[in-house]
Structures are given as C-alpha cells and as structure tokens.
Amino acid sequence: MEAFAHRLIRWQRAHGRHDLPWQGGDAYRVWLSEIMLQQTQVATVIPYFRRFISSFPDVATLASASVDDVLAHWSGLGYYARGRNLHKAAQLIMQQHAGQFPQSMQLIETLPGVGRSTAAAVAALAFHQQHAILDGNVKRVLARWKGIAGWPGEKQVEEKLWQLAESLLPEQAGGKQHIAIYTQALMDLGATVCTRGKPSCDRCPVNADCIAKAEQRTAQLPTPRPKKIIPEKHATFLLLLHGSDILLQKRPEQGIWGGLWCPPQLDDGQGVVEDYLALHGWQVAERSELPEFSHAFTHFKLHLTPVVLRVQEKPGRMEQAESMWLDVGEALLAGIPTPVRKMLQQLGGEILI
Numbered sequence: 600m601e602a603f604a605h606r607l608i609r610w611q612r613a614h615g616r617h618d619l620p621w622q623g624g625d626a627y628r629v630w631l632s633e634i635m636l637q638q639t640q641v642a643t644v645i646p647y648f649r650r651f652i653s654s655f656p657d658v659a660t661l662a663s664a665s666v667d668d669v670l671a672h673w674s675g676l677g678y679y680a681r682g683r684n685l686h687k688a689a690q691l692i693m694q695q696h697a698g699q700f701p702q703s704m705q706l707i708e709t710l711p712g713v714g715r716s717t718a719a720a721v722a723a724l725a726f727h728q729q730h731a732i733l734d735g736n737v738k739r740v741l742a743r744w745k746g747i748a749g750w751p752g753e754k755q756v757e758e759k760l761w762q763l764a765e766s767l768l769p770e771q772a773g774g775k776q777h778i779a780i781y782t783q784a785l786m787d788l789g790a791t792v793c794t795r796g797k798p799s800c801d802r803c804p805v806n807a808d809c810i811a812k813a814e815q816r817t818a819q820l821p822t823p824r825p826k827k828i829i830p831e832k833h834a835t836f837l838l839l840l841h842g843s844d845i846l847l848q849k850r851p852e853q854g855i856w857g858g859l860w861c862p863p864q865l866d867d868g869q870g871v872v873e874d875y876l877a878l879h880g881w882q883v884a885e886r887s888e889l890p891e892f893s894h895a896f897t898h899f900k901l902h903l904t905p906v907v908l909r910v911q912e913k914p915g916r917m918e919q920a921e922s923m924w925l926d927v928g929e930a931l932l933a934g935i936p937t938p939v940r941k942m943l944q945q946l947g948g949e950i951l952i
C-alpha cells in the first residue's frame with residue numbers, strides 16, 4: 600500500500616486548506632498562528648490573527664509594543680499566558696537573534712511558550728525541516744489510525760504517538776521535499792475529516808488501513824482523560840462605579856487571568872464586602888447584585904457574584920499603582936478576560952442607562 604505520508608500529501612493538494620491567512624511559509628506568521636491555535640479553533644483564531652498582524656506585522660513591532668497592548672489584542676482568546684509569552688519571545692528574538700526568527704528546531708523550542716510540537720510545526724512549515732508534529736488533532740488521528748489505546752496525556756502513550764509520528768515522516772517514505780504539505784495535511788485531516796465527534800472516514804485518505812475504522816472504535820479512540828472531580832471556588836467581584844467609570848485592577852502575572860484588568864475580587868474566606876469597603880474608606884450610595892456566573896478553568900471552576908457598588912467619591916490617590924478608573928465603554932477595549940467583558944456589557948446595558 601502507498602505510504603501514509605504520500606497518501607496525505609496527495610489528499611492535501613486536492614482537499615486540504617490553502618487559504619488560511621498564515622499560510623505562505625513566513626516563520627513569524629506561522630509561529631503566531633500556532634500559538635493562537637493551541638486550545639483554540641481555526642474559525643475563532645482567524646479574526647484575531649488578522650487584527651494582531653495588522654497591529655504587529657513583524658517581530659520587531661511586537662517586541663516594541665507594550666504587554667498591555669498585546670493582551671488587549673489577545674482579549675477573548677483565553678489562556679493569556681500565550682499572549683505574554685509571545686511578547687517575551689519577540690523581545691528575546693530581537694535581543695538574542697538580531698531580529699531574525701531562529702531556524703533550528705532546538706532554538707525555536709527555547710522561545711517562551713513554544714513546546715516540541717509547536718517548534719516542529721514552525722520548522723517544518725516555514726523552514727521545510729523534517730520534524731514531526733503532535734498536537735491534539737494529530738494525536739487523535741494517529742491514535743485512531745494505529746489503534747493506540749490509553750489517554751494521550753499519559754507519558755507512555757504520548758511517547759508511543761511521538762515514535763509513530765516520527766516513523767511516518769515523508770523523509771522515511773522518500774518525499775522529503777514535501778514536509779510542509781505533509782505537516783499541513785495532518786492538521787487539515789484532524790480538523791476537517793478525522794474530527795472529534797463523528798469522523799468522516801469515507802473521505803479519509805488513510806481509511807484503507809485505519810484500525811479504529813476497521814474495528815469500529817472511532818468513538819472510543821483516543822481514550823478520554825480519566826475523570827476527576829474539579830474543585831469549585833466562590834468569589835465576589837466588586838464593581839465599584841462612579842458615574843460611568845469603573846475601578847479595574849491589574850491581576851498579578853502569576854495565577855488566573857495574569858496581567859489582565861479585572862474588578863477587585865474578594866475570594867471566599869477573605870471577609871465580607873462591608874469589611875472591604877470599610878478598610879478602603881469607600882462610602883457607598885447604592886448597592887445591587889448582578890446574576891452569578893461561572894467560569895471553568897483547567898483545574899477548578901470559579902463561581903463569581905458581581906456586586907455593583909456606586910461610590911460617592913473617587914479617592915484622590917489609589918493605594919495601588921496597578922489600579923485605574925475607566926469609562927465602562929473604554930474598559931471593554933482594554934485587556935480584560937472574556938467573562939469580565941460579558942459582565943461589563945451587561946453592566947453597560949442594565950446599570951448605566
């Protein structure tokens with residue numbers, strides 16, 4: 600039977616995606632897209648990518664931008680460490696590589712936020728080097744095609760998949776020059792044919808020797824992550840308002856929504872709202888609550904109750920440097936996490952009319 604790589608390359612030419620805005624082999628654009636595509640779908644990424652590229656068209660512009668500006672462009676994509684790492688990596692490329700995107704896989708992998716698969720994707724797509732990728736989509740394709748059971752997040756299973764990915768490279772099948780097409784083919788197959796829910800095996804170029812298809816195990820493979828109980832936490836968001844201005848604080852770099860702007864947060868066990876107000880000397884003229892909302896993080900679920908507090912006066916001087924009053928409309932343009940954006944939109948509609 601024709602080699603796996605050859606079948607994929609032929610399929611990509613006829614049925615793969617050829618009009619994604621980061622295609623064309625420019626390392627900066629490929630890298631940016633790869634970081635954005637971690638944990639995020641192509642359709643969601645495209646408008647973010649276009650906006651990002653029009654503001655930061657190259658490494659130098661990105662490196663000289665403020666991290667706040669970068670995070671404002673990232674706002675809504677989630678996993679904000681990716682945005683901060685992107686910015687750090689651009690500065691490192693300027694300082695240590697004279698502004699030239701590093702070409703070797705080993706050097707690419709030293710950039711903040713770049714793991715083995717991302718580095719391999721950039722090396723293959725931009726520099727036509729023989730390296731195997733293994734992102735979530737590729738893990739699914741290979742686990743099904745070769746019938747590899749076990750959760751791919753487990754070290755041993757992942758190692759098996761890496762070995763398989765390496766062994767399937769076009770280099771092994773005499774098609775070295777087609778590594779970029781092959782790499783794109785794997786991504787396209789995972790995203791458009793061998794999809795999570797219901798793979799379209801009839802349209803798949805490697806269906807003739809796919810074990811999951813032959814054994815009707817596509818619903819079981821890849822093995823899902825073992826279930827664990829996600830802890831739940833509760834907190835209060837203090838929406839301090841003065842006219843149409845709201846108080847926002849920059850969150851510490853470490854932790855959830857690191858470096859983004861949010862209303863002050865009172866975690867369970869940190870006292871009641873009245874104590875917080877008394878501590879800061881706030882005089883509240885009016886108080887109300889918005890409906891509770893929840894946000895699922897990787898390791899826990901957070902339930903937030905937004906309390907709207909209209910203060911009589913703004914303090915002349917903020918006790919924390921990383922605090923600011925912003926008009927709610929302007930706050931929507933700042934680097935804020937999606938749940939806060941939704942809450943501010945609701946606030947704008949309900950409270951400020």
Ligand code: SF4
Pocket residue numbers: 740743744792793794798799800801803804805806807809810811812817
């Ligand atoms: S035949 Fe079906 S399950 Fe197997 S790789 Fe192709 S799409 Fe995936």
